[in-house]
Amino acid sequence: xxxxxxxxxxxxxxxxxxxxxxxxxxxxxxxxxxxxxxxxxxxxxxxxxxxxxxxxxxxxxxxxxxxxxxxxxxxxxxxxxxxxxxxxxxxxxxxxxxxxxxxxxx
Amino acid sequence: xxxxxxxxxxxxxxxxxxxxxxxxxxxxxxxxxxxxxxxxxxxxxxxxxxxxxxxxxxxxxxxxxxxxxxxxxxxxxxxxxxxxxxxxxxxxxxxxxxxxxxxxxxxxxxxxxxxxxxxxxxxxxxxxxxxxxxxxxxxxxxxxxxxxxxxxxxxxxxxxxxxxxxxxxxxxxxxxxxxxxxxxxxxxxxxxxxxxxxxxxxxxxxxxxxxxxxxxxxxxxxxxxxxxxxxxxxxxxxxxxxxxxxxxxxxxxxxxxxxxxxxxxxxxxxxxxxxxxxxxxx
Numbered sequence: 486x487x488x489x490x491x492x493x494x495x496x497x498x499x500x501x502x503x504x505x506x507x508x509x510x511x512x513x514x515x516x517x518x519x520x521x522x523x524x525x526x527x528x529x530x531x532x533x534x535x536x537x538x539x540x541x542x543x544x545x546x547x548x549x550x551x552x553x554x555x556x557x558x559x560x561x562x563x564x565x566x567x568x569x570x571x572x573x574x575x576x577x578x579x580x581x582x583x584x585x586x587x588x589x590x591x
Numbered sequence: 592x593x594x595x596x597x598x599x600x601x602x603x604x605x606x607x608x609x610x611x612x613x614x615x616x617x618x619x620x621x622x623x624x625x626x627x628x629x630x631x632x633x634x635x636x637x638x639x640x641x642x643x644x645x646x647x648x649x650x651x652x653x654x655x656x657x658x659x660x661x662x663x664x665x666x667x668x669x670x671x672x673x674x675x676x677x678x679x680x681x682x683x684x685x686x687x688x689x690x691x692x693x694x695x696x697x698x699x700x701x702x703x704x705x706x707x708x709x710x711x712x713x714x715x716x717x718x719x720x721x722x723x724x725x726x727x728x729x730x731x732x733x734x735x736x737x738x739x740x741x742x743x744x745x746x747x748x749x750x751x752x753x754x755x756x757x758x759x760x761x762x763x764x765x766x767x768x769x770x771x772x773x774x775x776x777x778x779x780x781x782x783x784x785x786x787x788x789x790x791x792x793x794x795x796x797x798x799x800x801x802x803x804x805x806x807x808x809x810x811x812x813x814x815x816x817x818x819x820x821x822x823x824x825x826x827x828x829x830x831x832x833x834x835x836x837x838x839x840x841x842x843x844x845x846x847x848x849x850x851x852x853x854x855x856x857x858x859x860x861x862x863x864x865x866x867x868x869x870x871x872x873x
Contacts, residue, residue: 489653496652500671500711544780545647545739552676558609565782579741579821586782589850 488541488577490519494529495542499549508553534561535568541577562589594760595635596768597836598628598860599799599829600723602644603774604714605852607678607721612851624845624858625722628770631860632723637768639690639730640723641756642716643832645738645773645825649713657705658744659752661698662733663691669712669720677714679721684712687730690765694732697759702752719772736831738773738824746808749827753834757866760835771832773825776818777854783820785850791819792846792855795826799859800841802833822854836861 497504507515516526528536532554551561569586649671664686674681695706710733760767776788798806807830815823839862848855
């Protein structure tokens with residue numbers, strides 16, 4: 486997992502309309518600009534918020550990516566809960582779930 | 592004495608973005624106290640507002656992360672988020688590069704800070720401004736304390752940053768208001784979003800109101816992460832105001848957990864008295 490570069494891509498996506506445009510028109514070209522594994526490219530292309538979350542993407546970056554690909558707030562929260570249930574606890578970063586991911590305001 | 596107002600408030604994006612999902616009575620009571628703060632800033636005659644915030648990867652990333660950064664732009668843009676998602680229209684926020692430069696120069700006499708002539712404001716500043724300067728007609732000086740990408744600046748340095756900012760505010764002829772904005776306990780943007788530990792929050796706010804330096808600096812990041820979540824790291828923005836107003840007491844105007852806003856919503860002010868640095872010199 487090249488967490489740094491996944492987050493770097495999402496950081497740029499969240500703040501740069503040119504990157505957003507490239508994401509929509511030629512996502513492979515965009516992904517090719519970063520040192521990403523095939524799995525990471527797949528998660529980003531397929532909008533797999535659960536995988537990205539449990540591999541450590543900071544929620545403050547991830548929630549805007551989720552909104553960008555069309556997730557409503559509750560869908561975003563549920564995607565992370567599903568990721569936890571399927572894959573287990575967050576592997577990296579500081580945005581680990583507590584209480585098994587239970588609770589919250591959904 | 593150029594510092595004319597100091598306070599703290601919450602900034603969670605749900606405050607505006609998920610407003611309709613909160614219980615109306617408690618939400619509107621919170622909004623009313625934010626509007627009270629708007630009036631207090633206006634009544635203070637403030638000519639600029641310094642917002643001490645904790646941004647969320649809008650401008651700064653782990654390729655070059657400053658512990659402290661201050662804005663020195665002609666103007667700023669925000670919100671960086673989708674305006675519909677945040678519930679705040681995109682706009683231009685006025686800056687004051689000359690005033691920024693003088694304040695930054697003075698802060699640098701004791702604390703190293705980065706400066707930025709470009710700044711995209713995220714919800715961490717836009718939500719407070721939406722309530723405190725809704726016409727965007729007051730010069731803003733944004734400040735960021737890194738609360739997202741560890742290693743983070745120690746609380747003892749946060750205190751010194753607040754003291755340095757106070758010295759800088761008191762050194763300029765303009766009237767300056769300062770607002771710190773961050774969460775207390777919360778697990779934002781995680782599956783636990785909405786979890787709030789009210790006892791932890793109230794213990795912190797008791798220390799903040801008393802401006803008890805020993806208690807405020809005793810929080811360790813390890814315990815804060817365990818007991819108050821990653822969002823608890825943002826107490827840095829609140830403790831900076833304590834250093835800014837060292838020797839003064841606070842007044843808690845509002846506190847209530849609002850889970851759909853993901854945070855214990857807070858509005859508070861600090862008394863403005865001569866800083867302990869000035870009193871020692873007299």
